[in-house]
Amino acid sequence: MIFFYSPQRGQKSFRFQIERWYVEKKLGEGGFGAVYRVRDQTGQYALKVEGVDEKVQVLKMEVFVLTELAARGGRHFTRIEDKGRFGNFNYVVMTLVGRSLQDLRKERPTQCLTLACALSVGIQCLEAIEDLHGIGYLHRDVKPGNYTIGRPELRELRKIYILDFGMCRKFTNDQV
CATH class of the missing domain: 1.10.510.10 (Transferase(Phosphotransferase) domain 1)
Known part of the structure; x- marks a missing residue:
């Protein structure tokens, strides 16, 4: 379920929730979608989203590769916490990391x-x-x-x- 909250005075964007994930901040945007910092009861994570109508579905490849790496004990990779489709976008929630x-x-x-x-x-x-x-x-x-x-x-x-x-x-x- 997704909930939208009215922005407070001076805010430029709405805060929203996707399933159990509370979106805190937009971290970046690229040609294929956007990345947000999200939170649930266990901590902070990264949420990547892309439109379901994108010609190239990059999240599908991302999920597949990260799942296979996790099964093999990959040493330098984020862990998938959640994934799915909601409305008109696909999403994956993964480990939040630091700066590039x-x-x-x-x-x-x-x-x-x-x-x-x-x-x-x-x-x-x-x-x-x-x-x-x-x-x-x-x-x-x-x-x-x-x-x-x-x-x-x-x-x-x-x-x-x-x-x-x-x-x-x-x-x-x-x-x-």
């Missing part, structure tokens, strides 16, 4: 990471790709904006996550 490597690098005065940090981040980024290839998928959109750190309040600042599997494609051994 792209944003973190841009904040640095030199726009560079320290050697120790770069090595740790690089190793974890490669581990994520290795796990993805291990289940037979190519990411096809590897970039600093699709890697994030964990959330500070969960003490995950040194953990790297890879995101955005909508462009993934399965490969076979004869394609390698």
